[in-house]
Amino acid sequence: xxxxxxxxxxxxxxILKLLNENGKxxxxxxxxxxxxxxxxxxxxxxxxxxxxxxxxxADGLLEAEMKTVDNRMRKYYKLTEKGTKETAHKVSExxxxxxxxxxxxxxxxxxx
Amino acid sequence: MKKLTKENIQFIDTxxxxxxxxFFDIRxxxxxxxxxxxxxxxxxxDARDFYxxxxxxxxxxxxxxxxxLNKFKWQATKKAFKQIFINSYHPKTLFFTxxxxxxLFWGWNFLEFSVGYSVNFSVSLLMLTLxxxxxxxxxxxxxxxxxxxxxxxxxxxxxxxxxxxLDSSFMQTWSLVCVTxxxxxxxxxxxxxxxxxxxYKKQLLI
Numbered sequence: 055x056x057x058x059x060x061x062x063x064x065x066x067x068x069i070l071k072l073l074n075e076n077g078k079x080x081x082x083x084x085x086x087x088x089x090x091x092x093x094x095x096x097x098x099x100x101x102x103x104x105x106x107x108x109x110x111x112a113d114g115l116l117e118a119e120m121k122t123v124d125n126r127m128r129k130y131y132k133l134t135e136k137g138t139k140e141t142a143h144k145v146s147e148x149x150x151x152x153x154x155x156x157x158x159x160x161x162x163x164x165x166x
Numbered sequence: 167m168k169k170l171t172k173e174n175i176q177f178i179d180t181x182x183x184x185x186x187x188x189f190f191d192i193r194x195x196x197x198x199x200x201x202x203x204x205x206x207x208x209x210x211x212d213a214r215d216f217y218x219x220x221x222x223x224x225x226x227x228x229x230x231x232x233x234x235l236n237k238f239k240w241q242a243t244k245k246a247f248k249q250i251f252i253n254s255y256h257p258k259t260l261f262f263t264x265x266x267x268x269x270l271f272w273g274w275n276f277l278e279f280s281v282g283y284s285v286n287f288s289v290s291l292l293m294l295t296l297x298x299x300x301x302x303x304x305x306x307x308x309x310x311x312x313x314x315x316x317x318x319x320x321x322x323x324x325x326x327x328x329x330x331x332l333d334s335s336f337m338q339t340w341s342l343v344c345v346t347x348x349x350x351x352x353x354x355x356x357x358x359x360x361x362x363x364x365x366y367k368k369q370l371l372i
Binding site for chain 2: 086099100108112125128153
């Protein structure tokens, strides 16, 4: 399993991507989905998740909706229009980063 | 899927409140997260009762849950400042600032106060009124993070203005400018507070 620090900078992109694909989600659901898709390699802690969600909401990329579910209130997040545009931008940024890393870690032999 | 009872949810909520998670809007999300995790454990076959599962969950996760309270508070403070700034150039804020200044001018002329006395009197009266209203809101049992920070900012800045600006030579020379700025700032704060109260009422269904 990769060190948690390696995922730190990508958390925002991961959250945006999950919400882009799944519509409306609540905090716990986001952590479980990330865990499921990554085969339990990515475990987002509540200490990391909620500050990230609140920052995205404050920046206007997410909007929240409260619902009463199972004897308590639950906060659902979904992307705003600005958030949808930003998701595409962040995902392509991360893909470029991964390509760069792969080029460094697995350099193609040059013919000289 | 096993569901927790209202009493279980209330227990989690009270526990978090006792650990200084005083803001309602932050606490409901944490309560939901903890409750969802416990329900998931019960559904996966954990046969212990709610209190035992809750205890072992908190032993493992309490530090992480409470670690970021200061981050939440700082984000709430930033949101509060942003709200005041955005509302400072809202047409309603500008309108009510002008109306307030016209009322003050009329009041000064009607009561035949001198300019210096008028300024001190008006500013003191405004701050005292605002102080009493805001303390009433702050004393409410249910606290909301951004609203709480917004009210605190309003009180602290007004107190600073009152304490440092009122008797200063700057205030004597630029009295009307100062009063206009104080009124403008406070109208923006009041609008922000009212907007936020409405937002929380709508979002949190209270």
